[in-house]
Structures are given as structure tokens and as C-alpha cells.
Amino acid sequence: MSQTFSTVLTGVENGVLTITLNRPESLNAYNETMSVELAAALKAAERDDAIRCVVLTGAGRAFCSGQDLQEVRGRYAADSQGPIDFGAHLRSKYAPIVTRLRTLEKPVVAAVNGVAAGAGASFAFAADLRIAAAGASFVMAFVHVGLVPDSAATVTLQRLVGFGKAAELCFLGEKVPADEALRIGLVNRVVPDEALPAATRELAARLAAMPTRAIGLTKRALNRAWTADLGDQLEYEAFVQQTAGQTADHREGVMAFIEKRKPRFQGK
Numbered sequence: 001m002s003q004t005f006s007t008v009l010t011g012v013e014n015g016v017l018t019i020t021l022n023r024p025e026s027l028n029a030y031n032e033t034m035s036v037e038l039a040a041a042l043k044a045a046e047r048d049d050a051i052r053c054v055v056l057t058g059a060g061r062a063f064c065s066g067q068d069l070q071e072v073r074g075r076y077a078a079d080s081q082g083p084i085d086f087g088a089h090l091r092s093k094y095a096p097i098v099t100r101l102r103t104l105e106k107p108v109v110a111a112v113n114g115v116a117a118g119a120g121a122s123f124a125f126a127a128d129l130r131i132a133a134a135g136a137s138f139v140m141a142f143v144h145v146g147l148v149p150d151s152a153a154t155v156t157l158q159r160l161v162g163f164g165k166a167a168e169l170c171f172l173g174e175k176v177p178a179d180e181a182l183r184i185g186l187v188n189r190v191v192p193d194e195a196l197p198a199a200t201r202e203l204a205a206r207l208a209a210m211p212t213r214a215i216g217l218t219k220r221a222l223n224r225a226w227t228a229d230l231g232d233q234l235e236y237e238a239f240v241q242q243t244a245g246q247t248a249d250h251r252e253g254v255m256a257f258i259e260k261r262k263p264r265f266q267g268k
Contacts, residue, residue: 003040003041003044005022005037005040005041006022006033006037007021007022007023007031007033007034007037007038008020008021008022008034008037008038008041009022009059010041012050012051013201014205014208015050015051015052015053015205015208015209015267016051016052016053016054016055016201016204016205016207016208017041017045017048017051017053017054017055018054018055018057018204019038019041019042019045019054019055019056019057020057020058020059021034021038021056021057021058021059021063021064022059023059023068024058024059024060024061024062025060026065026068026070027060027061027062027064027065027114027115028058028059028060028062028063028064028065028120029064029065029066029067029068029069029070029071030064030065030066030067030068030093030119030120031068031071032071032093035093035094035096035097038097039096039097039100042054042097042100042101042104043100045104045106046100046104046105046106049267049268051106052106052107052207052208052209052210052212052267053106053107053108053109053204053205053207053208054104054106054107054108054109055108055109055110055111055200055204056101056108056109056110056111056123056124056127057110057111057112057113057200058112058113058114060114061113061114061115062113062114062115062116062120063110063112063113063114063115063116063120063124063136064116064117064119064120064121064123064124065115065117065118065120066117066118066119066120066121066141067118067119072084086147090150090151094119094122094150094151095151097123097126097151098122098123098126098151098152101123101126101127102126102152102223103220103223105212105213105215105216105217105219105220106212106215106216107128107129107207107210107215107219108126108127108128108129109127109128109129109130109131109200109203109204109207110123110124110127110129110130110131111131111132111196111197111200112124112130112131112132112133112136112138112178112187113133113136113193113196114133114135114136114137115136115137115138115139116136116137116138116139117138117139117141118139118140118141118142119150119151119153121138121139121140121141121153122149122150122151122152122153122156123151124138125152125153125156125157125160125186126151126152126156128219129188129203130186130187130188130189131187131188131189131190131191131196131199131200131203132178132181132182132187132189132190132191132196133178133190133191133192133193133196134178134179134190134191134192134193135178135193136177136178136181136190137175137176137177137178137181138169138175138176138181138186139173139174139175139176140153140157140169140170140173141173142170142173143170143171143172143173144173149170153170154166154170155226157169157170157186159226160185160186161184161185161186165184178190189203209265210265211247211249211250211252211253211263211265211267212249212265212267212268213244213247213249213267213268214244214247214249214250217240217241217243217244218240220240221233221236221237221240224236247268248266248268249263249265249266249267249268252264252265252266253265
């Protein structure tokens with residue numbers, strides 16, 4: 001990737017694209033520029049066959065603190081012109097990011113290095129896997145400003161922890177430390193703060209070496225299972241399995257098993 005951004009950093013190593021939200025002075029609060037640049041980085045990852053895993057993380061002591069309220073404070077002034085169109089804001093600035101995270105047919109890992117609040121937490125929940133530093137935390141902060149969880153959190157959070165726990169987190173807006181997040185299934189792994197970069201690289205490298213096409217098709221099937229009934233899902237599994245069965249990586253996996261060697265997947 002050759003693009004240069006001002007609010008996100010990107011780097012590619014061994015097939016892994018790392019996207020770092022880079023507004024540490026505001027705890028990586030999400031603003032207009034970041035929405036454009038993050039979308040562009042994810043779009044580039046989607047199109048580049050050399051990228052086989054994406055890591056999303058934050059600079060400094062936060063993952064992402066959600067919407068930058070300083071950016072929108074003018075809309076709350078007494079002389080502001082008309083009501084705020086929250087729906088349009090979500091549809092244009094947040095929905096495209098969540099859609100790309102969920103539909104990108106490559107594994108997406110959220111490396112949560114600090115607080116993930118509001119839509120920042122929603123972005124982490126939209127990733128496929130979450131690895132957190134021991135000092136990280138999650139906050140469904142929406143209720144504290146009289147708003148509703150968005151950026152698909154009402155779906156992803158409930159799928160991760162169940163309705164009862166999701167309701168508790170959304171209604172009360174209490175901070176969830178990393179160890180509690182691991183206990184309730186909100187994250188996959190917790191590591192010491194200083195070990196997060198290395199642990200993330202190890203996990204991402206493993207994923208990048210896997211059969212990318214098969215992972216993409218698996219992700220597609222898992223996404224569809226959220227709303228499908230049993231019969232529909234069985235049929236869809238048959239469809240994507242037919243596709244996966246025609247890939248070079250499938251043949252390589254079988255031959256490696258037969259020949260008693262480690263497979264050399266190429267993501268094709």
C-alpha cells in the first residue's frame with residue numbers, strides 16, 4: 001500500500017496489513033478525516049491479494065474512544081441550524097466501516113491496546129477476532145449521552161455475549177476490564193500490555209499463512225448464519241464448500257496431508 005494518511009498509519013509485513021488509528025492526543029477519537037482514511041485503507045486491503053490478514057489497533061493509550069465530540073460540538077450550539085441528522089451521519093461515516101470489516105473476505109483482528117468506547121468498541125466487536133492488552137477495557141458509552149448503541153453493536157455484542165449480558169452492558173454503560181471481557185467471551189485472548197504487539201504479530205502471521213480463500217468463504221457463511229434458518233444454512237454451506245473445494249489451497253492441504261508435510265498455502 002502506497003497511500004499516506006494523516007489519522008491512520010498503515011504498514012504491511014508478511015501479508016499482514018496493520019492499520020493504526022493515529023489520533024493519540026484525543027484517544028483516537030473518530031472524526032471526519034479518519035472515517036475517510038479508514039474506509040480507504042480497508043478498501044485497499046480488500047483489493048490487494050498480497051494482503052491476507054488485517055490488524056486494526058490504536059496509537060498511544062487507547063484503541064478508539066468513539067465519536068470525536070469536539071468535532072460536532074457546534075451542532076449543539078443554541079443557534080445551530082436545525083436538528084442533527086444522526087441517521088445520515090451513521091449511514092455515511094460508520095456503516096461503511098462496519099460493512100467492510102464484516103464483509104472483507106480476509107481475517108480481521110482487533111488488537112485492543114487501551115480503552116475502546118462507544119463506536120470504538122463497536123469497531124472492535126465487528127472484527128473477527130479480538131486480542132486485548134491486560135490494561136484494555138470496553139465501554140458501551142452511548143447511554144451516558146442518551147444515545148443507542150450503533151455501528152452494529154446491537155448485533156455483534158449480543159452474538160458475542162448473549163442477550164442478557166449485552167443488555168446489561170448497553171443499559172448501564174459500565175467499563176469492562178480485559179480480564180472480564182475474556183471471561184464473558186468478548187475477546188479471544190488477553191496478554192500483558194507490553195506483549196500485545198508481539199502476540200498480535202504472531203496471531204496475524206498464523207492467519208496470513210492459512211488458506212485465505214477458505215477463511216473468506218467461512219466468514220461469509222458465518223455472517224449469513226446470523227439470520228438464516230437451518231435448511232437455508234445447510235444449502236449455503238454446500239454452495240461455499242463447492243467453491244472452496246475448487247481452490248489451489250484445498251488441493252495443497254490435501255496433498256500435504258497425504259505426503260505428511262506442512263502445507264504451503266498461497267491464499268488462492
